[in-house]
Amino acid sequence: MEWKGRRQSDNIEDRRGDPSMGGLGQGGGFSFPSGGGMGRRGGGLSIGTIIFLVVLYLIFKAMGIDLLQIMDGGSTGGGGYEQSQSGGSSQAPANDEMTAFVRTVLAETEDTWTGIFKSMGRDYEEPRLVLFSGQTQSACGFASAATGPFYCPSDHKVYLDTAFFQQLSRQFGASGDFAEAYVVAHEVGHHVQNQLGILPKFNEARQRMSEADANKMSVRVELQADCFAGIWGKFTDQKGILDAGDLEEALNAAQQIGDDTLQKRSQGYVVPESFNHGTSAQRVKWFKRGFDSGKLSDCDTFSGPV
Numbered sequence: 596m597e598w599k600g601r602r603q604s605d606n607i608e609d610r611r612g613d614p615s616m617g618g619l620g621q622g623g624g625f626s627f628p629s630g631g632g633m634g635r636r637g638g639g640l641s642i643g644t645i646i647f648l649v650v651l652y653l654i655f656k657a658m659g660i661d662l663l664q665i666m667d668g669g670s671t672g673g674g675g676y677e678q679s680q681s682g683g684s685s686q687a688p689a690n691d692e693m694t695a696f697v698r699t700v701l702a703e704t705e706d707t708w709t710g711i712f713k714s715m716g717r718d719y720e721e722p723r724l725v726l727f728s729g730q731t732q733s734a735c736g737f738a739s740a741a742t743g744p745f746y747c748p749s750d751h752k753v754y755l756d757t758a759f760f761q762q763l764s765r766q767f768g769a770s771g772d773f774a775e776a777y778v779v780a781h782e783v784g785h786h787v788q789n790q791l792g793i794l795p796k797f798n799e800a801r802q803r804m805s806e807a808d809a810n811k812m813s814v815r816v817e818l819q820a821d822c823f824a825g826i827w828g829k830f831t832d833q834k835g836i837l838d839a840g841d842l843e844e845a846l847n848a849a850q851q852i853g854d855d856t857l858q859k860r861s862q863g864y865v866v867p868e869s870f871n872h873g874t875s876a877q878r879v880k881w882f883k884r885g886f887d888s889g890k891l892s893d894c895d896t897f898s899g900p901v
Contacts, residue, residue, distance in 0.1 A: 603698035611728040746785035771844030784823030822894035825885025849878040
C-alpha cells in the first residue's frame, strides 16, 4: 500500500504512556476479535464491592499511590495476549511510522465516507481514533490490550492498541500493511453503521434477545462492517495506491480472524452458537463483496442467509 506522503488525519488521540487512563464504564463496544474481548459475561462484581473498590482507589490516589499502575504489572488474563514490551512509562513518539500509517489510513476512510455520504445528501461525522498502550478507558468501558481494537458508539471513537498489529502478524499469520489497514477500516465501518442508525437499533433490540440470538445478530453486524471495509478498499484501489498482493493481505486477515478459525486455534474445536463475528468464509465473502461492488446496497447482511 503506497501510503507515505498522503494526507494524515488530525482525528487522533494518542494516550500511549498515559498512566491515568483507567476506570469503570458502561460496556457495549464492538471489538475486533483477539482471543479476549469486552463481550464476555459472568463473573462480575457486586455493586457494593465496586463502590468499595472505587472508594479505596480514590483514597490511595489522594495519598499519591496509583493502584492501577501497580496492578498493571500482572497478567491481562481472560485468554487474551500480553504485550511483549517490558514494564515502563516510555511513550511512543507522536510521529513514529506506525502513527503516521494509522493517521493516513484514517484520512483515507474519511475521504471515502465523506464522499459516499455526500452522494446521499448527508454529512459524515468523522470519528476519532484513540491510540493506547496496555489499557485505556472509553465511554463503553475499560479496555486492555486483550480487548483488541474496538469501536465505542457512545463516544464515536475507535480504540487501537497498535501492539495488536504485532499479534495479527505473529500469532494470526496475517502480515502486511493492508491487513492492518483492514483492521482500522473495519472499526470505522462500525462508525458508519452508527451514523446510519444501524447500531442504535441493534443495541436496542439485543436487550430483548437471548444470548444465542444476540450472537447471531452480532455476526450480521460484524459482517456488514467487513463489507463496509471492503467498500473503502475499493475506493482506495481506485486511487491507485494499492500494491500487488494488498487485497490478498486483507482477505487473509479476514480468514485468520474468523470465529471458527480462532476457536480451532485456541481450543481445538468450535462452538457455532458462540460465534459473534462470523466464520472465516463469511468474513472473506463480505469483505470481497464490498470490495467488488463499492455499493452500500450490496452490504445488506440482515436479509437472508449470510
